[in-house]
Amino acid sequence: MDPAAATGTAPPGTAHSPPAAPPNRPASDAASPAPPPGADLTSLRVVPARHYWRWIAGAAALVVVAQFAHGLLTNPAWDWGTFFAYLSTGTVLKAVWLTVQLTVYGTVLGFALGVVLAFMRLSRSPVLQTVAWTYIWAFRSIPLIVQLLFWFNLAYLYRELGVGIPFGPVFWRFETMNLVGAITAAVIGLALHQAAYAAEIVRAGVISVDPGQLESAAALGIPRLRQLRRVVLPQAMRSILPNAANEVVSLFKGTSIVSVMAIGELFYQVQVIYGRNGRVVPLLMVATVWYIVLTTVLSVVQYYVERHFARGAERTPPPTPLQRARGFVRALRAQAARPEIPVTPGGGALPRTAAAERSER
Amino acid sequence: MSTERGPMVDIRGVHKSFGPLEVLRGVDLQVRAGEVTVILGPSGSGKSTLLRSINHLERLNRGYVSIDGELIGYRRSGNKLHELKERDVLKQRTHIGFVFQNFNLFPHLTVVENVIEAPVSALGRTRRAALEQADVLLTRVGLADKADAYPRQLSGGQQQRVAIARALALEPKVLLFDEPTSALDPELVGEVLDVLKDLARTGTTMIVVTHEVGFAREVADTVVFMDDGLVVEAGRPSDVLDAPRHERTRAFLSKVL
Numbered sequence: 001m002d003p004a005a006a007t008g009t010a011p012p013g014t015a016h017s018p019p020a021a022p023p024n025r026p027a028s029d030a031a032s033p034a035p036p037p038g039a040d041l042t043s044l045r046v047v048p049a050r051h052y053w054r055w056i057a058g059a060a061a062l063v064v065v066a067q068f069a070h071g072l073l074t075n076p077a078w079d080w081g082t083f084f085a086y087l088s089t090g091t092v093l094k095a096v097w098l099t100v101q102l103t104v105y106g107t108v109l110g111f112a113l114g115v116v117l118a119f120m121r122l123s124r125s126p127v128l129q130t131v132a133w134t135y136i137w138a139f140r141s142i143p144l145i146v147q148l149l150f151w152f153n154l155a156y157l158y159r160e161l162g163v164g165i166p167f168g169p170v171f172w173r174f175e176t177m178n179l180v181g182a183i184t185a186a187v188i189g190l191a192l193h194q195a196a197y198a199a200e201i202v203r204a205g206v207i208s209v210d211p212g213q214l215e216s217a218a219a220l221g222i223p224r225l226r227q228l229r230r231v232v233l234p235q236a237m238r239s240i241l242p243n244a245a246n247e248v249v250s251l252f253k254g255t256s257i258v259s260v261m262a263i264g265e266l267f268y269q270v271q272v273i274y275g276r277n278g279r280v281v282p283l284l285m286v287a288t289v290w291y292i293v294l295t296t297v298l299s300v301v302q303y304y305v306e307r308h309f310a311r312g313a314e315r316t317p318p319p320t321p322l323q324r325a326r327g328f329v330r331a332l333r334a335q336a337a338r339p340e341i342p343v344t345p346g347g348g349a350l351p352r353t354a355a356a357e358r359s360e361r
Numbered sequence: 362m363s364t365e366r367g368p369m370v371d372i373r374g375v376h377k378s379f380g381p382l383e384v385l386r387g388v389d390l391q392v393r394a395g396e397v398t399v400i401l402g403p404s405g406s407g408k409s410t411l412l413r414s415i416n417h418l419e420r421l422n423r424g425y426v427s428i429d430g431e432l433i434g435y436r437r438s439g440n441k442l443h444e445l446k447e448r449d450v451l452k453q454r455t456h457i458g459f460v461f462q463n464f465n466l467f468p469h470l471t472v473v474e475n476v477i478e479a480p481v482s483a484l485g486r487t488r489r490a491a492l493e494q495a496d497v498l499l500t501r502v503g504l505a506d507k508a509d510a511y512p513r514q515l516s517g518g519q520q521q522r523v524a525i526a527r528a529l530a531l532e533p534k535v536l537l538f539d540e541p542t543s544a545l546d547p548e549l550v551g552e553v554l555d556v557l558k559d560l561a562r563t564g565t566t567m568i569v570v571t572h573e574v575g576f577a578r579e580v581a582d583t584v585v586f587m588d589d590g591l592v593v594e595a596g597r598p599s600d601v602l603d604a605p606r607h608e609r610t611r612a613f614l615s616k617v618l
Contacts, residue, residue, distance in 0.1 A: 216465035219416060220479035220531065221455035224447060230478065234469045312469040312511035 082282040086273065087289065095269035096290050102183075102265060103252040106190035110251070111244070113191065114198025119228075121203055132199065139196035145257055147193060151185035152261050186258040194251055201243045205236030237309040245302040249295050256287075266290055367430060369394040369566045370415065370535055374424035377410055384410045386590035387424070392535070392583070394429075395564040399577040399598075402587035403613055408570040411587070412537050415568070416457040417450050428456060429534050455483050458528030458536040462543050464520045466512040466527070472499070473508040476527045484531065491530070498526040502556050518549030525556055536560065538569040574617055578602055586610045 072078060086092055120132035139147070155176040164170035180188070209232050217227040256267035264272075266287050274283040303320075310317065319327060368391035377385040384407045392398045400408045413419045415426050417434040425442070426433045433453055435442040445453070466475050476498060477491035486494075499505045502522040504515075512520050521541055528536060538557070542550040554576050560567060561580045571577070577584050577598055584601040586593045588609050594601055605611045 210465075212461065212463055212465040213467065215418060216459070216461060216467075218451065219418060219454055219457075219459035219461075220527070221451045221453075221483040222479055223451060223482060226482045230482070231467055235467075309469075312471075312513060315514050 079282040082279045083285050086286050095264055095266045099255050099266040102255045105187045106194050106251050107248050109191035110194025111198045113195035115202050117199035118202035136196045136199055144193050148189040151189045154180050182261045182263050186263055205240035208239045209235045241306050369429055371427045376423035378422055384590055394566050396582040397561045397580055398568045398583045399581040400570045400585045406587045407590045408587050409539050412539050412570050416454050416459055455531045456534045458533035460524050460528050460538045460541050462540040464524045466520055468512050471509050472523050476530050480530050498529050502526045517545045518552045521553045522556055535566040540570055
């Protein structure tokens with residue numbers, strides 16, 4: 001208990017006369033005489049501060065976690081048998097693969113179009129600016145699910161699609177029904193939706209780069225496209241990446257929305273299965289675990305890609321988790337070799353070196 | 362056309378406004394090849410804008426700049442001036458080296474990559490030739506051992522020396538310096554000025570905007586004093602710095618000396 005709390009709970013009579021020393025502070029501490037001037041204190045042993053409340057809060061949190069884990073293992077309603085039976089069956093794996101494909105197509109096409117839109121908005125042509133702005137305005141306004149159903153029903157609107165000269169003759173004609181199937185409609189919908197968001201993320205990245213960079217590239221006579229590719233985009237990537245990764249993750253889970261078009265992606269497939277056998281919870285867990293696994297893979301990829309684009313940004317790049325783990329083991333060994341040096345609670349050796357490296361900047 | 366060689370840099374009647382603010386109000390200035398011109402003047406006198414007009418980082422409202430007889434930013438046909446496209450202006454800029462106050466090195470590229478970027482992408486040199494040249498230039502500014510460092514790992518003075526090597530890599534006809542030492546700690550100013558002095562000795566045509574009056578006295582062939590968007594006076598350092606003819610020059614010098 002800290003001294004302030006102690007005075008707060010004290011009877012009113014003592015409130016105006018502050019206690020000489022808080023009751024829970026060791027008397028020897030308060031009474032310890034000031035060291036004589038010039039005395040050498042470097043040989044004294046340092047006793048780290050003891051954070052009793054932190055320990056209690058930590059223990060309480062662990063109890064809650066333990067309860068939850070216990071529930072997961074002992075409550076028969078989770079039905080782990082069914083879960084494991086379906087986790088890696090062929091139909092589920094096929095559905096996972098389709099989900100991954102939808103995400104990849106949506107991301108690649110969405111970001112490709114998004115980059116084009118971003119540079120249209122940043123261009124000096126008012127026509128391109130307006131077209132890009134309108135596109136982004138429209139596709140951010142329409143809910144994804146509405147858009148998907150719209151593409152799915154494109155054949156109602158245009159029976160045939162053709163390639164030819166605008167307002168002139170048409171050379172090739174296609175039946176819309178044959179050309180735009182459910183999966184194509186889903187990919188188009190996801191990609192167009194994603195492009196509107198990607199455009200803004202890319203634009204944010206580009207305008208975050210110091211204008212002096214473009215100016216010095218221009219002063220050096222570096223060709224325009226090369227200025228963007230070599231000077232601006234690599235620096236813009238630093239602020240684009242975290243947001244872009246967010247978008248990919250949310251698109252990945254967002255693919256579950258195409259289940260409205262009866263496409264056999266992960267979420268649709270588990271719905272079909274639990275519709276048949278009635279085991280709702282274990283099958284939802286199957287979907288959940290796959291979503292978690294793939295998001296985790298993506299997060300790891302994100303970490304290393306970000307690190308790549310951070311080159312030159314810091315004097316000494318922060319250590320990777322692997323390097324940090326190795327450093328931690330080394331610190332522990334060093335401590336074992338010199339037992340008289342107290343261990344900081346929470347094993348603070350590594351966060352502290354990382355912070356020290358950062359402060360060098 | 363006369364056979365006598367005209368000035369390397371020819372600035373004629375240059376006007377530049379930012380909205381209602383007239384920054385340059387008719388500047389004329391000629392710089393001969395191999396000479397060092399130092400431009401002095403109070404803040405807001407238009408020194409930096411003039412420098413940026415020379416390589417067309419600023420579009421002019423009136424007047425023109427030519428370098429070695431070539432109009433910058435325009436093409437003349439008959440009695441019309443056609444504005445050049447960005448691509449052609451970029452090509453012209455490879456003849457004009459520019460060193461910024463804030464260095465503007467590319468932070469995600471190493472020192473040597475900074476130096477070879479423009480020779481490779483703007484002049485079409487091979488990477489190998491550019492690397493050999495970069496080694497010579499970095500040795501010249503005393504940073505051959507920092508070739509693989511990133512700019513943020515260097516001191517301000519070192520960064521500015523890299524920026525000078527980067528500008529030299531294009532073998533420009535003229536080098537422009539926009540307050541090259543103003544962003545530096547006092548103890549780092551000397552190392553950058555030493556590089557500038559070395560360039561001056563080897564006959565590089567340079568225009569330097571600076572507040573270092575001592576540097577102007579020691580190195581300049583011509584000192585130009587600007588105030589309020591105009592050249593107030595120009596001449597040999599001994600004349601302008603020691604016996605200024607204009608009251609405004611005297612007032613400025615009495616504040617900085």
